[in-house]
Amino acid sequence: MDIELGTQLIDSLRVGLILLDHAGRVISWNGWMKRHSGLSLADVSSRRLDELFPEIVGTRLESSISDTLRFKLSSMLAPSLNPNVLPLYHNPGDRKLKQRMQQLIYISPLRHEHCACLIQIHDMTAAMRRERRLRAQSTQLIETSYQDALTGVGNRRRFDQDLAQRFRQAKDKQRPIAMLMIDVDSFKAYNDHFGHQGGDQCLIQVARALQEALRRDGDRVSRYGGEEFALLLAETDREAAVAIAERLRLAVEQLNIPHPAAPALGRVSVSIGISAMIPSEEQLCYILVAQADLALYSAKDAGRNRCMWYDPESGAARPLSARIADSERTGSSESHES
């Protein structure tokens, strides 16, 4: 291949090529480099890159070039770890905006009398932009996949993940964790009376009331299934959990949604089962759910529209003490841990 053709080919490449001699001085600088740096071969010839671009002193680009010249080692510089190393610009307009090209750089040794080091530079600006956009989309999709389509609160997947994570944290730190299992009373009768659309509206209102009654950031209601909702409370002991449960029960009661098929109260209510523990090493997270479930069924059996908590000493569910129920009704505040 003649030299003229070789030069044309190198200048036509859509990648930046720089050749350095054994002292690290520029021998060759292709058309791509000229376009994106604004410097011609005449401007850079026989000069070292650290003279041309003092900002690369102390960077990985400088040490990689010296590794290549000294030890014949190759290196690659990823754009995510070495943002905008060289003052190269995707478009001429970017220079004014000081928006440098995202660069992927390969540096490798050559076995040649005069040429010691080849530097290849790829423009990753478009790929990085695409990457950012895809990530933003996937973050949004992940968010959606954790949301209950009807009520907008977390879905079962959200709850299962939160349960595993928060239970593990509670176990690691040996801190209390509590769970509330919340079930809309006589919901089948409500559906039968108002139809499924009416039932849906009821669930939406209940879910909103539950979520709004929570005061601490990070506490979130999830729809466990059908008309059941679940709530995990990190750093919360039984007494505090019981107080929160009672507040949630009242919040639903105070929605005053008529429920003609529930003659006792005449409006929509919830029953709540509470469990709380400091998990021991051998306990699995499901035990928290099983205990809350048991307490919930006891609350149903005891007449609905009430909270009951699981007592690990007796293995049975207990009703709230009058004191807690009273203090919630009068609106005195509680801390999450007492």
Added chain:
Amino acid sequence: MSELSELHRDALCELFNLGVGRAAHSLSQMVRDEIELSAPFVELIQPSEVSAALIGSEFRELSLVSIDFDGPFVSKAILLFPERNALIILSNMLDPDLTPEEVSEFEQEAMCEIGNVILNACMSALADEFGVELHGGLPEHSFSDTDSLPILAASNDEHLILLLQIQLTMRQRLVQGHLVFLLSVSSLQDLRDCLDAYLDRLGIH
């Protein structure tokens, strides 16, 4: 033939320790955060023993960065991290808010570079102290499981493996990795020669 003396092994430990120290310095500069790499433990094993020696059965998915070296010895150097550990390193380096699941395939390049930094630092320490040239190729990144390690496919009885265990500590998190050098048996002799010359120069026999 397929052995290294205690003295050779100590010298290798020392040299790799030097390299790993350089690598830690470069990585810390890259992320502007303290990264520590432990002194490696060096052992020489048969290719058939690789799987057993690696990390253990709980980590089957591996992230590999390999570089071919051409010189008096060593044909291939591979840095292995359990995939999960590799993603932890990356998410920490790129953006601490990223979960390992969010670190995309795209960031293989970043993993490639991290491997590149560690492997080059080790090899340049050897080349420097031995006074030899090791022509290194560009790094390549891949994912693999412990059963189908390319290193095993490429190797046979003619090869020996120099296995180094290293630990990387970053923001108080300990990440275990392995550095694997695939050597041909004849290369081992060359490596021994280099080590002897190095020890001679230090006046140790």
